[in-house]
Amino acid sequence: MHDTSAISVSGLTRRFAGTSAAALDGVDLEVATGTIHGVLGLSGAGKSTLLRCIARLERPDAGEIRIAGSDWTSLSDAELRRERGKMGIVFQQLHLLASRTVAANVALPLELHGTPRLAIVSRVAELLEWFGIADKAMQFPAQLSGGQRQRVALARALATAPRVLLADEPTSALDPETRASVLNTLNRIRDRLGVSVLIITHDLRSTAGICDSVTILDAGRVVETGPAFQVLRHPSNDVTRRLLAYTESPSVKEAIPQHLHFEEVARP
Amino acid sequence: MTNVTPALLAATLETLIMVAVSLSFCVVFGLTLGAWLAISSPQGIAPSRSVHQLLAAFANISRSIPFLVLIVLLLPFTRFLVGTSIGTAAAIVPLIVGGTPYAARLVEAALLDVDPGLIQAVVTLGASPAQAVWKVYFPEAIPGLIRAFTVLAITMINFSAMAGAVGGGGLGDLAIRYGYQRFRLDVLVLCCVILIVLVQAIQFGGNSLARRLDRR
Numbered sequence: 363m364h365d366t367s368a369i370s371v372s373g374l375t376r377r378f379a380g381t382s383a384a385a386l387d388g389v390d391l392e393v394a395t396g397t398i399h400g401v402l403g404l405s406g407a408g409k410s411t412l413l414r415c416i417a418r419l420e421r422p423d424a425g426e427i428r429i430a431g432s433d434w435t436s437l438s439d440a441e442l443r444r445e446r447g448k449m450g451i452v453f454q455q456l457h458l459l460a461s462r463t464v465a466a467n468v469a470l471p472l473e474l475h476g477t478p479r480l481a482i483v484s485r486v487a488e489l490l491e492w493f494g495i496a497d498k499a500m501q502f503p504a505q506l507s508g509g510q511r512q513r514v515a516l517a518r519a520l521a522t523a524p525r526v527l528l529a530d531e532p533t534s535a536l537d538p539e540t541r542a543s544v545l546n547t548l549n550r551i552r553d554r555l556g557v558s559v560l561i562i563t564h565d566l567r568s569t570a571g572i573c574d575s576v577t578i579l580d581a582g583r584v585v586e587t588g589p590a591f592q593v594l595r596h597p598s599n600d601v602t603r604r605l606l607a608y609t610e611s612p613s614v615k616e617a618i619p620q621h622l623h624f625e626e627v628a629r630p
Numbered sequence: 631m632t633n634v635t636p637a638l639l640a641a642t643l644e645t646l647i648m649v650a651v652s653l654s655f656c657v658v659f660g661l662t663l664g665a666w667l668a669i670s671s672p673q674g675i676a677p678s679r680s681v682h683q684l685l686a687a688f689a690n691i692s693r694s695i696p697f698l699v700l701i702v703l704l705l706p707f708t709r710f711l712v713g714t715s716i717g718t719a720a721a722i723v724p725l726i727v728g729g730t731p732y733a734a735r736l737v738e739a740a741l742l743d744v745d746p747g748l749i750q751a752v753v754t755l756g757a758s759p760a761q762a763v764w765k766v767y768f769p770e771a772i773p774g775l776i777r778a779f780t781v782l783a784i785t786m787i788n789f790s791a792m793a794g795a796v797g798g799g800g801l802g803d804l805a806i807r808y809g810y811q812r813f814r815l816d817v818l819v820l821c822c823v824i825l826i827v828l829v830q831a832i833q834f835g836g837n838s839l840a841r842r843l844d845r846r
Contacts, residue, residue, distance in 0.1 A: 417754050446756035457751035460845045461769040470765065471755040502845045518755075 367428070368526045368558030369393040369416065374425035376411050376582075385411040386422070387582040393526070398552050398559040398572050400590065402605060403579035409562045412579065413530055416560070417451055418442055430525040447475050450519030450557075454531040456511055458503040464514050465490065465499040471521045489517040493547070509540040516547060520557065527551060527559045534565060545572050566606065570594050578602045634817050637804060642824055644718045645800035648790045652725035653783055659726070660733020660782070661775075663689065665763050667734060668741035675749055676759045685734075692731035697789050700728050701796055721798030725789055733782050740774035741767045773844040780836025784829050791825065801825055 371391040377384045386408045393399040403409045414420040416427055418434055427434045430448050437445060450471075458467050465486050472482045490496040493513040503511055512532070519527055529548065533541045549572050551557050561573065570590065577587040580601040586593055597603045663685060669675050670682040695703065701724040705715045708723040744767055752766045768775070794802025801821045809818025 419750055419754065443756045443758060446754060449754075451751070451754045453747065453751055455747055457745070457748045459748065459752075459766065459770060461772060470752070473765070474752075474756045474758075474761055504845055522756075 366395055367392050368395045368397075368430060369399075369560055370426075370428040371412075371416065372426050374412070374415060374427065375423050376408075376415055376420065377423055384582050386415065386425075389425070389579070389582070389584055391577055391584070391587070393558050393560050394575070395525075395558050396552065396556055397574040398548065398561065400561045400563060400573035400576040401579055402563060402566065402576055404564065404601075404605060406581075407579040408582040409564075409579055410530075411582075413528060413562045417449070417528060444475075447471070447522035448524050449526045449528065450522070450524040451528040452512075452515045452519050452530065452532055454534060456515040458511060458514055458518070460503055463500050463502055464495060464506070467503065467514055468517045468521055471518060475522060485521060489521060493517045508536060509543055512536070512540070512544055513547065516551070520551065520555070525558065527557050529559060529561045529563075531563050531565070532561060533563065548572055564605075566594075578605065634808065634814070634820070637808075638817070638820060638824070641799070641801045641804035641821070645787065645790050645802075645825075645828070648718055648721050648725060648793065648798070648800055649783060649786045652722050652729055652790075653779070653786050655722075655726045656729035656733040656782060656786070657779060659730040660737050661768075663730065663734035664737025664741060665767065667738040668767065669759055669763060671738070671742065673742060673746055675753065675762045689731040689734050692727070693735070695728075697724070697728050697792050698795065700724050701793060701798075716797040718799040721790065721793035721800070725786060725793060728789055729782060729786055732785060733779075736778035736782060737775065740771045740778045743774050744770045773840040773846075776836055776840040776843065780832060780840075783832045783836070787825060787828060787832075 369391065370393075371389060374386050374389040374391075375384055376386040389408070389412060391399075391401070391412075401409055401412060411420065415422045416429075416434075418427070418437075422435065425435070429445070432445060432448075434442065434445065459470065462470065468486045468489055469482050472485060477485070486499075487496070490499055493516060495510055495513050495517070498506060498510060498514075503514065506514065527548075532544055532548065536544060548559055548561070552559055573590040575588060576590045576593050578585050578593065578599065578601055585601045586597065586599040593602060594606065597606060667682065667685050667689070670678040670685065672679075672682075674682075692700075701721075704724045704727060708720050709715045711723055712719045714720050748770065749762055749766060752762055757765065790798070790800050791802030791805070794800045794804070795806055797803065801824055805818050805821035808814040809821065
């Protein structure tokens with residue numbers, strides 16, 4: 363049923379002890395292979411819990427999560443560790459290892475998966491070249507700019523050639539130039555590497571710019587989902603309209619041409 | 631007045647040997663026990679209430695016993711291990727037993743200082759708990775661990791002086807034999823000066839090394 367989906371989530375429910383309302387309440391989500399999907403919502407909508415459940419940092423109370431065809435909810439710990447190579451994650455705080463050089467940071471997931479040393483060296487060189495940070499290979503994260511650190515985190519997330527990339531607020535707290543660069547990179551990752559991307563964000567500007575489809579989350583439930591163009595231009599739900607109104611971004615009319623602009627940049 | 635220089639040199643060497651040997655063992659045992667304490671704690675990578683409580687109880691009980699009492703308590707064990715209960719070798723046994731729980735708690739604190747988000751990020755990259763310890767906890771906590779072992783080394787110097795009181799050799803032993811029993815205030819003061827210099831040097835060396843290896 364979900365064979366063409368990179369990520370398929372159905373009936374995902376997560377409750378926390380001591381709270382009456384569910385953080386996630388029967389969430390369904392489909393990310394088609396080779397697309398960028400945005401999950402949008404205001405604070406407390408359940409975006410972070412959704413990301414943590416999909417990344418299996420938390421075990422959902424109910425529901426199913428399929429990543430590139432395999433059911434992540436039924437895997438044992440050892441199986442899950444092996445499967446994790448199929449999914450790369452870029453966290454909002456990036457979480458690079460301060461004690462490791464740029465090259466060693468990118469090599470880490472390969473080391474964890476037991477990749478032979480020679481293969482690690484060539485893969486790391488290839489990734490650093492692709493992300494334009496080959497000259498930073500022997501520097502430490504503290505010596506890099508915010509944009510360079512972001513690229514190291516992306517390179518590390520893609521080291522095992524995953525099918526899926528999760529990006530948690532990839533554009534928050536970035537200056538406009540760096541934000542544009544990150545969005546452009548995500549576009550390239552989809553178009554040239556064929557990686558499916560799930561972006562969790564409240565930043566409508568980036569969502570309108572690069573997402574093929576979006577899901578609007580509110581109080582742990584999906585209130586609207588569909589092609590980005592349609593949902594953002596013709597919102598059918600009050601929450602989406604409120605989100606559009608609250609977001610410090612250009613109007614949807616301005617955002618749509620931005621979408622085209624980014625596609626042009628990404629597809630020479 | 632007898633020339634005490636050879637005795638002072640010998641005692642200093644004994645202190646250094648006692649501290650170096652016991653510290654080495656405490657570092658190894660402390661890293662092992664401290665890592666288990668950290669990963670089994672509620673904010674660790676493999677939380678386990680029972681494992682954590684068992685290890686914490688061991689660390690706390692050992693630290694509850696005053697070191698001087700611990701030396702006496704361990705006399706049969708020490709005699710069994712090294713064949714004697716007097717001298718530098720005999721003093722090393724209670725130093726290791728007394729220092730290990732301190733080391734474990736210091737290591738645990740240093741490891742739990744590593745950003746939990748970083749540990750979770752590495753878990754999503756496919757790290758097992760053992761890989762997380764070796765590739766993230768230890769390397770990321772190196773500055774904190776060096777500061778912890780600096781504190782531990784200074785504690786071991788204090789402990790070694792106490793071991794001297796019961797025939798363990800070293801500067802503490804010399805200070806008591808000459809300064810207390812023979813009223814040689816000069817020897818007592820010299821022993822104190824050497825101990826102060828040792829502690830200052832260790833603290834300075836530890837701080838410098840931790841600063842140099844801190845990549846944050």
